[in-house]
Amino acid sequence: MRRGLSAALWGSAAAAVVFALGAWGGSVSAGERGSFTMNFPASGTEVGGPSPRELTGYIVVSVDDQGFVKRLVQPNVIEVASHVVRNVGDKPLKIRFAKEGFAGAEAEWHSRDTSFDPKTGVVERLIAPGEAVDFGLLLTFPKPLPTGQVLSKGTIVVADALTGAKLSALPVTIAHDAAAVAGGSCCE
């Protein structure tokens, strides 16, 4: 009986730690990283979250929501990243990631796809229908972070590397306080 109670207490404490970590992680993540999935050729973006994913059309990262660890070690680097940028069309495409805007930040592309060239943003292989590629855009701001409501604004563009045609675009706003800025509209 006593052993069972002890086990229940240890187990409950462990679960409570997870809930606390989740609450903390959930509250700070919007200030540290923009995470989403993206389709091309298409509009609309699924933004990651704990509940069923919602279709949205923009990302707002509010740096005032950063956790204390992030503030301590690396407050000025924001990542906008996706594990899945998928070709939902019916023909293979060679794509190029491009950015428009993002003034005030140094931007650097990366991907685990070995055919990705971070200098040009081009994924050199053809992406077949249904296939996807991952990417991240690291935005480095000066330290201390600039004041003003909006730190930087820009758009991540997926373009056809051969024709230059725009296949998909995601507006991104890096702000001090997300609630004070308008993100944009969905799926235009």
Added chain:
Amino acid sequence: MSSKDALKRNRFARLGFFGLGVVLFYAPFALLVRAAGALWPASLAGTGVNDVHTACLRMPLGWLTQPWMWPTMAGNPISYLPVLVLPAVALAAGPLFCGWLCPAGAFPEFLGRLVPERFKYDLKDHVSLRPVRYGFFVGFLLAPFVSASICCSFCNFTHMQNIVSAVTGDLSGLAFFSSLGVVAALVWIVPLGLFTTGGRGWCLTLCPAGAVQGLVSGVSAKLPFATRVRTDAATCTGCGSCSAQCHMRAITVEPEAETKVDLHLCDSCLDCVKGCPSGSMRYGRPS
């Protein structure tokens, strides 16, 4: 061959298998992910993103309590790995993946051997490991409903992938830190790795994939076909060498009592079997 030599040999063999684990799961190799992509090109494994995230061992377990993710899981055969394949292996032969193939578990274990034992904390002496392991797992399943999921933000597999990528020339994974990511990396490597006896503190307490395999292995241990680490009370001298070698802290040796292996924690690494001087530990079916 002496038990010491046999133990050394077993550890070298395990090290080799952990290397195989890197090649199977982690970019830039990820051979298992590539094979799954070739077999099921229309699934998530066929997306062309060949790293440990595509063969994630955490998300599919989290999806078990998220009905809206079931169609994703059903259409993605590689997600059956943590949900069906590894538990099936654990049912038959114990959690072999944890003890022999998981680089994220092995990394702090082997790194921890560099730290003198006197600086280490033995979780077994202070924490009720089994309830903590399963309590964490229940928390992991329920967190999306109670607070927020920690599936991706508190993941040691991601950090292992970043380490493998960095070693193979891609430093990009080390360029960005998130708050929970920093905490996860530190907890995985420092207090639950380097300074925990056995170096497997994360596996014992915070790994959902390990918890599921431990649960299956533990509850099915008495089935006639279940191959597990077992002790022979008649020949055991109670010397305690098995307990000292057990990185999962699963073995209890008490004076004038039978040596006990907690099969909810044991990862079938066989260090105790190979290192037992009296030969009273075996890996086999119930006698």
